[in-house]
Amino acid sequence: MNSSNNASLHEHHCDACRSDAAPITEFEAKELMTSIPLWGISNVTGVDQLVRTYTFKNFVEALKFTNRVGDIAEKENHHPEIRTEWGKVTVLWWTHKISGLHKNDFVMAAQTDQLFEN
């Protein structure tokens, strides 16, 4: 993947992912992370997950964002864990089928950033 592709990562869509697909390599992950610099990689559950917390002025605004993330998840048929709290939403993207990170997760993280910014 070259950097011009990375620059428009949020414009990509999810590819079908098979259970025997290889998780993304460390090199590819580092490259893709440059497009979503506010995300981290968490491994609390033993599975790599992209994670970012967004802040809001109250619970209602947080829940609105949760629903917007839900909309893109349904549209792309790829679903995150969304943790809604008073004034914040934490989104975790990973690919259940491969118990790890696929390019799809980076695409969805970039799309989530776009939602927040627009």
Add this chain to the structure above:
Amino acid sequence: MNSSNNASLHEHHCDACRSDAAPITEFEAKELMTSIPLWGISNVTGVDQLVRTYTFKNFVEALKFTNRVGDIAEKENHHPEIRTEWGKVTVLWWTHKISGLHKNDFVMAAQTDQLFEN
């Protein structure tokens, strides 16, 4: 608190909670837990939290439940963490002001069960 009060826990409402309020005692917690037998107490973060996972047939149904929990949270002005995933919603209730469990949390857990059942 007697058992007749416990039986209608979901009909209670949240009391105002001050930051110097005492967390619920272990004895009171055990008594209240009998009204919400499908909940557990988690302490992953060093703070006691009531936790229950509800299952659904897909992501959309899960997100609908998240919104219904959000509605009662706003109504009672007491807000949980709601973890929405494909086919499941995990709800965590605790009282930020006292970094632990207040009777309000048990009331809200009972109300959450009512939402799920109705």
